[in-house]
Structure formats: C-alpha cells, structure tokens
Amino acid sequence: MVIKIVRNFIKRVFSGIFKGKKELSLGFYGPPNAGKTSLANRICKDWTGEELGRVSKVPHETREIQFKEKVEIDYKGKKLSFKIVDTPGIATKIDYEEFMKFKMNKREAQKRAKEATQGIVESIKWLDDMDAVIVVLDATKNPYSQVNITIIGNLVARKIPVLIVGNKVDLKKADLSKVESAFPEYEVIGISARFGKNMEEFYESVFRLAKKV
Amino acid sequence: MKKNKKIKGLTIQFIPYTEIEMLKSGERIKKLLDIVLSGKIIILQGRLKSEEEARLIEDTMAMVGHIKDFKGIELAVINPNQEKLSMMSQVKHGLARALGAQDSITIMGPASIVREIKRDPKKIEILMNK
Numbered sequence: 001m002v003i004k005i006v007r008n009f010i011k012r013v014f015s016g017i018f019k020g021k022k023e024l025s026l027g028f029y030g031p032p033n034a035g036k037t038s039l040a041n042r043i044c045k046d047w048t049g050e051e052l053g054r055v056s057k058v059p060h061e062t063r064e065i066q067f068k069e070k071v072e073i074d075y076k077g078k079k080l081s082f083k084i085v086d087t088p089g090i091a092t093k094i095d096y097e098e099f100m101k102f103k104m105n106k107r108e109a110q111k112r113a114k115e116a117t118q119g120i121v122e123s124i125k126w127l128d129d130m131d132a133v134i135v136v137l138d139a140t141k142n143p144y145s146q147v148n149i150t151i152i153g154n155l156v157a158r159k160i161p162v163l164i165v166g167n168k169v170d171l172k173k174a175d176l177s178k179v180e181s182a183f184p185e186y187e188v189i190g191i192s193a194r195f196g197k198n199m200e201e202f203y204e205s206v207f208r209l210a211k212k213v
Numbered sequence: 214m215k216k217n218k219k220i221k222g223l224t225i226q227f228i229p230y231t232e233i234e235m236l237k238s239g240e241r242i243k244k245l246l247d248i249v250l251s252g253k254i255i256i257l258q259g260r261l262k263s264e265e266e267a268r269l270i271e272d273t274m275a276m277v278g279h280i281k282d283f284k285g286i287e288l289a290v291i292n293p294n295q296e297k298l299s300m301m302s303q304v305k306h307g308l309a310r311a312l313g314a315q316d317s318i319t320i321m322g323p324a325s326i327v328r329e330i331k332r333d334p335k336k337i338e339i340l341m342n343k
Contacts, residue, residue: 092270093285093324094277110278117274124267144332146288150270153263 023070024210026082027130029123029155031147032059032089032116034138035167037066038193040086044068046199052086058102060116062088065126075203080210087126088119090147127154131213132161134206139166139174139190143182152183161212163205166190170197223254223326223341230259230315238262242269245321246276249286254322254339259315260290282325289330291337292317 028036041051053066067085096113100106127133133155137143155162163186166179170192180188189205191198226248233241242265248255261269266288273286320330320339331338 090270091285092273092288094274095284095324114278117277120274121271124271127267142331146266146290146330147270149290150263150266154267157263 023081023083024131024213025085025129026206027085027087027126027133028136029087029127029133029151030089030136031138031141031145032091033057034089034136034141035193036089036136037062037086039134039136039165039167039191040066040068040084042193042196042199043073043084044071047071047073052084058099058104058112060089060091060094060099060112060119062086063112063115063119064088065119065122073203073206075207078207080207085126085130087123088116090120090123090151091116092147094120124154127158127160130160132163132209134163134165134209136165136167137179139168139176139179140171143179148182152186161209162186163209164188165202167193170195224252225254225256228255228257230257233257233259238265238268241265242272245269246272246286249321249323250276250280250283252323252326254327255320257319257321260317260319283323285324286321287324287327287330288319288321289332289337290317290319291332 028040030036035055037053037055041053041055044050044052048068048071050068052068053062055061065085065087067083069083071082071084073080073082094113094116096106096109099109099112104112135148135151135155137148152162152164164179164183166174166176166188168174169176169190174190176188176190179190187205187208189198189202191202228245228248233244236244241261245255245257246269269286269288276283277285320337322330322339326342327339328342329338329340331340
C-alpha cells in the first residue's frame with residue numbers, strides 16, 4: 001500500500017515536470033556545409049513563415065548559434081512545440097586561406113576563420129542544453145569522419161536522443177546507403193532540405209524522436 | 214614572399230597507452246596537442262573518451278589564429294579488430310571502456326602537414342600536404 005502511494009506520488013511529480021516542459025530544444029549539429037541551416041530554415045518556413053539564417057556555399061556561413069522559439073509542428077493532428085537551435089558546423093581545422101578561394105580578401109578571410117573557431121567552441125558548449133539532436137550529414141560525402149563520430153559519441157554519453165539526416169539526396173553523388181551502413185543503430189532519413197524532398201517522413205521521424213525525450 | 218610548403222622531415226611519434234593512462238583529461242589533451250604543435254604525427258595506442266575528443270576540438274579551436282601557422286588537427290580513430298563493426302558500435306565500445314580501448318589506434322597530426330585522413334571500414338589513408 002505504502003509502495004503504491006509512493007509510486008503514484010513519483011508518477012504525479014514526473015508527469016508534472018514533463019507537462020511543464022512545453023518546448024523541446026531541438027539542436028541541429030553536423031560538419032560544415034551539410035545543410036543544417038537549410039533544414040532549420042525549411043522547418044521554420046513551413047511552420048512560422050520565417051527563415052532562421054543565411055545559407056551559403058562558403059563553409060562556416062553559420063558562425064553563431066541561432067535559434068527560433070515556439071516553432072509548433074503539427075503532424076497528423078498532434079502538435080509539438082520546439083526551440084529550433086541551429087549550430088555552427090563542427091570541424092577540427094580552420095584555414096583562412098580556404099575562404100580566400102571564395103573571393104574574400106585576407107582580412108575578411110581571417111575574420112571569418114576567427115569567428116568560425118569561436119562558433120565551433122559554442123556548438124560544443126550548447127550540447128548540454130539540447131533535449132534532442134538532429135545530426136545533419138551531407139549524403140554526398142564520406143560519413144566515416146571523426147567529427148561525425150565525436151558528435152554522436154558525445155550525444156550518446158549525454159543520453160540525448162539522435163536522429164541522423166542524410167541531406168542533399170537530390171544530388172547524383174548522394175549515397176544514403178553509405179550513411180545508413182555507417183550508423184545502423186540509428187534512424188537515418190534522406191532528405192533534400194533545399195527542395196523539400198521527404199519532409200513529411202522527416203516530420204514523422206521528429207515526432208518519434210521527441211517521444212524518446 | 215612565397216611560402217615554402219615543402220616538408221623537410223616528418224616525425225611519427227608512437228605513444229603507448231601506459232604513457233597517458235594515469236593522466237587527467239586536461240593533461241592528456243595538453244600532452245597530445247603539445248606534440249602536434251611541434252609538427253609531429255601521433256600514433257596513440259588507445260583512444261580518448263568522446264568528451265575528451267570534444268574538449269580536444271575546443272582546445273584546438275582556441276589555438277587556431279593564436280599560434281602562428283597552426284590551422285588545427287586531423288584526427289582519426291581506427292580499431293583493427295573491429296573493421297566489421299558499425300561506427301556506432303565502435304562509439305559504444307569506446308564508451309564502455311572508459312578511457313579508450315587499448316585495441317584502438319588514434320592517429321592525429323597538424324592540419325598543416327596532414328591534409329586528410331581518409332577512412333572507410335576497410336582501409337585508412339593519410340594524405341599529406343605538399
């Protein structure tokens with residue numbers, strides 16, 4: 001009897017905590033130029049009518065954390081509210097000379113490189129604030145990179161639910177099966193954030209992900 | 214003045230697991246970064262924990278732009294006995310062993326020397342800068 005009372009009390013307290021948590025922080029992580037901002041923009045545009053950030057072919061376009069609160073996603077009559085957190089791409093090296101290939105002068109390139117390094121540090125620090133994370137990978141690239149392993153390893157260590165997205169499936173070079181075989185223990189979904197391909201399935205996966213929080 | 218990118222010599226330093234085993238996370242990362250900063254490629258027996266790898270990236274980024282010609286690192290962890298296992302199994306395997314499994318090998322070098330470490334489950338290629 002006492003056990004039952006205690007159990008019910010704990011259940012009430014915990015359900016109260018989760019009911020109180022109205023918004024889930026959904027982070028977008030991955031290497032640079034995988035399409036994190038394109039996907040975050042697509043979601044924000046679909047559900048709020050406004051985009052979140054600027055996209056570019058030049059790597060490290062996102063150099064600061066940017067987020068949009070109260071993004072309500074409606075799927076099959078169910079609504080969930082998210083704080084969409086778009087993060088700078090994580091890399092182990094930054095070479096300002098790479099930016100100069102994109103018609104930037106030395107000073108601009110060095111400034112961008114400095115901001116990019118700070119952005120990477122910020123991305124890592126924000127990991128602790130995420131309820132769930134979407135790891136965005138470029139499906140045209142080799143998924144076996146240490147950065148990808150490090151990101152996912154840190155999410156596993158923090159017990160943060162993960163969904164892996166293989167972006168750019170509209171491109172001929174895309175090979176989603178390679179991403180799937182690299183991470184068979186995770187749900188992998190192929191999308192094109194740019195053209196909105198497979199977004200219905202993506203939202204379905206996001207709802208499944210939210211259930212794991 | 215044109216930069217001389219020619220590599221004059223290349224040192225590969227092997228670090229046995231016992232050499233980092235007793236070190237704290239911060240000391241371990243500092244030791245590895247100090248070696249990389251001296252222009253050497255490290256072959257480490259074992260691997261860092263995921264959290265240490267993240268801190269290694271943070272510390273590396275803090276140095277880029279502050280240390281002359283330092284552009285960051287190239288890093289790869291391989292496990293010769295686990296070629297057939299998925300990357301996630303390797304992540305979990307790594308976590309299960311606290312500080313990294315002695316049967317793993319970590320390859321790490323300065324990005325100015327190591328352009329890319331290409332890896333797929335069956336082979337590893339270290340591409341050097343000219």
